[in-house]
Every structure is written in C-alpha cells, then in structure tokens.
Amino acid sequence: MACTGEDVRAALYRVVETVREHRDELVELDRVIGDGDHGENLRRGFDAWAAAPTGESPAEVLKQLATTLISKVGGAAGPLYGTAFLRASTAVRDLAELDAAAVVAALRAGLDGVVARGKAEPGDKTMVDALAPAVTAAESAVTVSEALEAAARAAAEGAEATRDLVARKGRASYLGERSAGHIDPGARSTALILRALLP
Amino acid sequence: MACTGEDVRAALYRVVETVREHRDELVELDRVIGDGDHGENLRRGFDAWAAAPTGESPAEVLKQLATTLISKVGGAAGPLYGTAFLRASTAVRDLAELDAAAVVAALRAGLDGVVARGKAEPGDKTMVDALAPAVTAAESAVTVSEALEAAARAAAEGAEATRDLVARKGRASYLGERSAGHIDPGARSTALILRALLP
Amino acid sequence: MKKVMGDPEQVVGDALLGMSAAYPELLTVRRDPAVVLRAGGPRLGEVAVISGGGSGHEPLHAGFVGDGMLAAACPGPVFTSPTPDQMTAAIEASDSGAGVLLIVKNYTGDVLNFETAAELAEAEGHRVRTVVIDDDVAVTDSTHTAGRRGVGGTVLLEKIVGTAAAEGTDLDGCAALAEGIVATVRSMGVALSAPTVPHVGQPSFTLAEDELELGVGIHGEPGRERVPFVDAEHIVRSLLDPILADLPFAPGEEVLLFTNSLGATPQLELYTAHGIAERLLAERDIRVSRRLTGPYITSLDMQGISLTVLRMDGERARYWDAPVHTPALRWGR
Amino acid sequence: MKKVMGDPEQVVGDALLGMSAAYPELLTVRRDPAVVLRAGGPRLGEVAVISGGGSGHEPLHAGFVGDGMLAAACPGPVFTSPTPDQMTAAIEASDSGAGVLLIVKNYTGDVLNFETAAELAEAEGHRVRTVVIDDDVAVTDSTHTAGRRGVGGTVLLEKIVGTAAAEGTDLDGCAALAEGIVATVRSMGVALSAPTVPHVGQPSFTLAEDELELGVGIHGEPGRERVPFVDAEHIVRSLLDPILADLPFAPGEEVLLFTNSLGATPQLELYTAHGIAERLLAERDIRVSRRLTGPYITSLDMQGISLTVLRMDGERARYWDAPVHTPALRWGR
Ligand SMILES: Nc1ncnc2c1ncn2[C@@H]1O[C@H](COP(=O)(O)OP(=O)(O)O)[C@@H](O)[C@H]1O
Ligand SMILES: Nc1ncnc2c1ncn2[C@@H]1O[C@H](COP(=O)(O)OP(=O)(O)O)[C@@H](O)[C@H]1O
C-alpha cells in the first residue's frame, strides 16, 4: 500500500473519530495530573480541521491540519502537535504518494519538532514517551502498514509505561512524585492518533 | 413560694443553662425556615448577661437582662425579648418579692411589649403563639409555681402548634406555604425559657 | 465546614481587623460596639448616611464606607442584625449637626433595632431620618409577610444618596431622594447552592444537582420556589420578567442594570448573565445607561446571582457618576 | 454541575459579550479570533502591554484592559492557553509603532503559543519583547519541572508596567521594569475546594472535609502537598513563610501585600487572612506600604486564597499609585 493525499485525509478522518470517542478519557487523564482539558483541546482542533479540510498532496493535507491545530487547540498540545504535523509535512515534500521510508521520515520529523519546541527528554512523562519509541519501531518496516502498525504498538506500550514515571515537563510536573501512577494524557493521545492512522 | 430578686436571678441562670443546651436545636429550627442564627443569638445574649449580672430587686435584675439582650442579641429576637423583659421589669415596679399576680402581670406586660414592637397576631407563627397562651394559662394560678407551671405547659403546646401554621411575620414568612411543617424557633425558645424559670 | 477563619465567634471581628489594615487611609474601625467609620470624622454641614446589617454580605455595608457614600456602617454578627448600641455609636461619631439618614434593609430584626437606635439618638438631640428599602420582588404578598426584603437596590441607594449628601444636600433632600429610589428599584435573586454560616457549620438549605432556588434571599433563607435547573438565558429571564412586570418598567425608559454575584459565582458566569440581561432589556426597548457588575451584596459562599433594575433620571445619573472612594466602589478619584 | 451558562463550548464567548456590554466605553471585544482591546485604538508613542492566558481566572486578563494597564488581552478557552492567531491579532490592533511587551505566565502552553506569536509578529515588522512571570514558590525544584508558575504577581506586573507604558516609558524600559518585578515578587496559594471546569463537569480534584491543598495552582492543578485543615493563622503562615524565605525578604524592607481570593472565598475570610498577613509581616519588621485585597486572579469557583509579596521602591510605588481605569482595577479617574 502506498499512501496518497486522499489516503492521508482518510486516515486523519479516522483520527478525528478516535479523538471524539476518547475525548472524555483524555479529559479524565488530564484532570487527574493536569488541568482536565487535553481531550477537549484535541477535539476542538481536530473537529475544526474536519469541518473544512483542504489540500491535495500529503504535504498539503498535513500542513493545513498543522495550521488548524496551531490556531484552534491552544495549551501545550496545540503548538506541540501543530509543530509535529508541520514538520511531517515538510519532511514528505512534494511526494504524491508516501512509501514506508517517507512515513518514517515524517514520524521522525514530527518527533524532532516536538522535542525542539518542548525540550522534553524520554522519561519526562510526555508525548515524547509515546512518539520516540514509535519512530524507532517503525524504522525497520518495509511497508506503510507495517510501519504504522509497529509505530502504533510501540506508542501504546510507551504510553502505558508513562504510568510509572514522575513528570518533569508540562503541568503534571507540578505534582512531583504524586504524578506517578497515572498515564500521561499526551502520550495516550499520541498512541491513539497513531493507532487511528491505520485503516 | 414568693420570688425575690435572688430567686429571679437563680431562675435566669437556669434559663442561661437551657439556652446553652438548646442552642443547636434552635439554630437548626431557624436554619430550616429562617437564617439559622436564633440559637446563637440567644446564647450570645444570655451568656453576656451571665458574665456580669447586676441588680438587687426583681425589677433591677430584669431590667439589666433586658438591656443586655437589646445590646447583644441583634436580629428580631433581640429587640423582642429585650422589650419583653423591659416591660416585665416595669410591671413589677419596686416589689421586693413577686407573688403570682405580679408574675402574671410581668408575663402579660412582656407579651404586650412583643406585640407592640413586632405587630404579630396569634397564628402568625411567632413567639406570640407560645407567649399568648402562656399568659392566659397563668392567669388563674394561685401560687408563683402554679403560674409558671401553667405558663410553661401552655407555651410548650403553643410552640408545638406552630408546626402547622404558615408564617406571616419574620423571616419564615418569605417561605409562604413552605414554612408549614416546622416549629417556629422563637416560639420554641419562649417555651424553653418559661420552662426553665421553674426550679 | 472549611473556612479561612479562627474562632467562629470572632469571624466578624477578625475580618474588621483585616479591613482596617487594608484601608488605613479610608476607614476607622472601632470595636465593642463594632462600627466602621469614614476616616477623618464628621464633615461640617454634610448629612451622615449610615447603614448596617448582618455580616456575610460583604462588601455591603462596610466596604461602602468612604468619600461619596457611607459615613459609617454597623456590622452585625453573620446574618444577624446589629444592635442599637452599634447604631448609636455610629450616629454619635458621624453626625456633624446636619443630621443622619439611616438606610435600613427591610428585615424584622434590622427594622426593630434601627427603630430603637433612632429613638435613642433623637433623645440625645440628633436629627434622624430612616429609609427602609424593600426592593426584592420575590416576596410577593406583602400583607401576609414581613414585607419585601432589602437586597441589591441597597447598593445603588447608598451610592446615590451618599453622593448627594457629600455634595451638600440637606437631610430632607437626602430622605426624599432615597424614598424616590426605593419606589423605583426592583431586584430578584437565584441560588445555585446554599451558603454555609460559620456558627451553623452546614449549608443553610440543600439543593439537588438539578434544582435552583428562585427568589432566594441574601441570608440563606430559602427562596420563593424551587425550580428545575435551566440554562443562563432562562435563569436571567426568570429574574428579569418579575422585576420588569412589578414596577412596571416601560419601553423607552432609561435604567441602571446591576448584575450581582451572590458570592461564589465565577465572573465568567456573571458576565454571561449580564450580557443576556442587556440583550433582553434592549429587546423591550429599555435603555441601559449605567451598569454595575460584580459581587457587591453577597451571601457568604452562595453560588447565584441577582439582578437589580433602577429607573434613572438626570439627578440620579449625576450622583451615580460623581466620584466615590470606598474599599469596594471607586471611581473619579 | 450547575453553572449560569448556555452551551459549555460558548462559555467564554458568552462572557465576552457580557463584558463588552458592561464596559462599552472601555473595551472593544472582537471575536474569532477572540481579543479584548482597549477602546480607542493604539496611542501614538505608547508601548502596548499585552497579556493573555486561559479563561477562568477573571478578572485576569481582560478585566485589566484599559487606561494605565493592558492594551489588549487574549482570552483562551477555560484553563487553556490562547492561540497565536489571537495574539497576533491583538498585537496588530494595538501596536502604535512603539513596540509590544508580552506578559506571559510561565506555563508550557502559554510560553509555546506566545513564542510562536512573537515570531510571527516580528516577521510582520513589530518590535516584540516578552517577559515570562514565574512567581509561584510552591513549585520548588525548577530543573525537574516546567518551572515556576505565573500567578498573583501577574496582576501587580500588569498594573505597574502598564502604567509605565502609559506614561511614555519605551519598550526597553518597560521590559527592564518588568524583569525587575519578576525577580522580586513571590506568591503562593492554598485551596479549600476544587474548581469545576465547564467542559469537564466535575471538580478538578477531591479534598476531604479536613484537607487543604497547599501550593495549589490556578488551573485546578493539584498543589504541592495535601495537608490537614488548620485555622486562618496557620493557613496564612503556611503561605507567607515560604514566600518570605524564597527571595528572601529582609527586615526593614518595604513591600506591597496582595491578598487574593481564588474565586469563591467570602470576603470575611479574605479580610481575616489579610489582617493576619499584615500582622505577621509587621512582626518581621517588613513594612507594607501598599495593599490589594480581592478576587483578582481566580480559578472559577475554587475556594482558597493566595498571597503575593512584591518588593517596592519609589518607581514602583509611583506607577502603582498612578491612575488606572479598567473593569477590575480603578482609581484616580
Ligand atoms: N514540554 C513538553 N514536551 C512534550 N510534551 C509536553 C510538554 N509539556 C506538555 N506536554 C504534553 O502535553 C500534554 C498536555 O496537553 P494539554 O492538556 O492539551 O495542554 P495543557 O497542559 O496546556 O493543558 C501532556 O500530557 C504532555 O504529554
Ligand atoms: N414580628 C414579629 N413578632 C413576633 N415575633 C417575631 C416577629 N418576627 C420574628 N419573630 C420571632 O423571632 C424569631 C426569629 O429570631 P432570630 O432568628 O433570632 O432573628 P432573625 O429572624 O432576625 O434572624 C422567629 O422565630 C419568631 O418567633
């Protein structure tokens, strides 16, 4: 399976659905160790994108999503996810179809963007703890499906593993030791988004 | 039994005790159909009196109680009980000892004072519904004890009977029909005070 | 019950200490009997406008003591009318010889205690006039009740008459102005939750998750009616309709709209209500020329709002706009 | 959850409508993107001081837009940082050419979004300086956290720098003044109950009847420590001690003391706390020369208070005392 702009849009519609379905779960995760808006922030952003998606090529679709997220999500997640999709868009340049290598490049660019903006390291209990292992896992894949499957599986594990961590970035860091014992909402949403990219 | 200034003071100390014991009950009655301060108002006033009682004759003792209540109780009950005791004091003039007739005169003067200030009629669900029957019941008594016993019994019945009334005076009147079903706190405190006058 | 307080019996005294520390240049606080006086003493030729009532409604009344508003306030215990000795002390300390106007909210306790105080003060040679404010339309049948309660209109009354006094209006003039305002101001409130009185320790009433207390008073007295919870638009209508019908206010009129928080209402909600009220008044062609929005007459930690509408004219507008400098209302200086 | 609101998603928009109705002469409110502007447009030669942040902290920031304080505010959704398009719209509408000072509370989201906006605005030719305020001493170990949060000090910063800008201080001067304030202001808060966010529908955390959340943030983030409930004196000590130790403030210093309600705290309790704080400062020979008491930076319906102490000097005192005219802070005009 190669992946056209049309396919990217279809995948993002699945993300929209997932975000809607998991809004309350993400709000609840964020309520416990943050300020309870993560699910609502993402829902607002992805719904805004779904209301008027534009663009033909994968890069165009991703770029418009990125600017929508930047201007609608707010909070920490808006700039971070916005930057991730913007960098991913740049990484796939003018390709009409993405192969596995392009998908991996997009994921890596997204991760680099999040790290550049948020300065989080693995183990800080953030979305990086889902995204970084996802990139590594996708690297050895041969097909797009394999890459996304591997990324989603690794992200899910990474998100789950944030439960034991003490947060050192973002709002949860204010809690210190009390942040341990709860999954990071951004890591969880990253895992959900990556899972939804697969048909 | 005749009743000296000393006896009046002793009776009032019993009232102080009773008010302390029933503070929470009166607060609770007032919370339901008023603003929840009646027990605390009376406690504040009678405790203030108990801290520094003065006066020798019955009239002097009663007058000093009256002025203390007026300056310490506040709310509706302060001026009403204050006026009642002030008028009672005037009614017993310079008697060194009170007989049954003097006690009845004091009670009647107290009732007249409450009515003059508060303009309540029997059935309006106020302290008048305890005090008015108390005065009537005491009238036929021959001894002070009989008078107080009769007054206390009638006041208790009168207070109990306020349960079925709809308030037309005081704060409870704002509730309209919803005030029915609850005893009036001022009627209850009048019954308690009259009961406590008896040794 | 959790409150930032020490001994519940000292709650008013402790707060007064804090007020006097917070506004040293504005207020003089006396204890025993408790009175809050405008700093600087009586002003020659100026009528002293004095008010008072139970505490728990802050900033009313002590927060309105200062230039262009009250000369003194008498804070009672929480939700309990103050006593005559407080009032006579306030009169004694404030009367410049031009007389005293007592502003009394219509509650049995307040009326009786101020009545006694006025008698005592007159016996001491003070000229005293009393105006009783009863603007709460929630209490409908006044022959079968203690009469309408004094609520939000009190704030507007204290500002306008306080300024008139500061500008030299004499006692009769102040009293007439006050009576005119009482006749043309109407209010109503709604509670989403009950207040908790310190010396009681539990909420004054219990509301279910889907109930509102409509026509609630400011003392945690339950209101006129318990109704199902509705959205902001319907809440505002249920307050504004009875207010407008009562006077009644007519199309073309000019009014002051006062949207008040009863204590614990977030400002987001208060401004939401204010915006709806402005729109509904505009729809009826009633022109809002002045407005006040905030927590000015409260009921401890009660969640809820009240609306007050006052008919305006040139004189009232001029006194309203003139400078005021108190802890809670301040402009023009 | 009971709130005076319509559609929870519209809660900020509905409140902005109400604000613009309440202060027609003071504010211009734009929607989509949401910005609150000082009426009358940019003033020649005046640096535009702009702030913004999640809603739910009212009156911060929109309530501080006006003469002598903010030129514009960007209200985000409840407890969520606004987005760069709001900020660039505010900059576009407010920059007179004298440049823009962005006041940003130190939260990851706010910092990232303002960072993007500053870049975009600079690309459009605006001179932009950013000051990040992080005055909350509850967040102790800043190398292992997102750093200290911006809380009560923000209000004082906005007033003093806003006035400096209004008096003609240039961009570098405003930024230097702001950095100096950030370096010498400290705050800490405590919650007695949690706020309820409209789109969440249940309290942000749960406190038992005998618990306090010490070092709580203004977003319903739980605080540093959950401690047993104590009386007002101990509550105030537990806030003031870490504040004074942190800078540290020394005997003989002159400070501004700001006693803030986090939303639903009755004024009786707030003044009680203020009085205790003044006494404790006097005991340490720290001189309170200016004070502010009220609900100025809140967390919806959270019960609790925060204390802020700012080191004062002649320049700060002069800017603090100078006239200000905004919905929430007003004096001198
Ligand atoms: N510095 C950072 N680097 C990477 N991710 C971060 C950082 N700060 C926060 N996050 C992520 O953002 C998530 C919170 O997003 P959200 O709740 O939408 O924003 P906010 O914290 O502003 O309310 C966290 O769960 C975390 O995964
Ligand atoms: N007009 C009145 N005449 C007689 N008694 C009254 C009147 N108004 C109120 N009361 C009595 O006062 C009692 C309430 O007293 P209290 O709670 O101390 O004062 P407040 O109502 O001011 O809070 C009522 O229960 C009632 O018995």
Ligand SMILES: [Mg+2]
């Ligand atoms: Mg969040």
Ligand SMILES: [Mg+2]
């Ligand atoms: Mg009562």
Ligand SMILES: [Mg+2]
């Ligand atoms: Mg009372």
Ligand SMILES: [Mg+2]
């Ligand atoms: Mg947030």
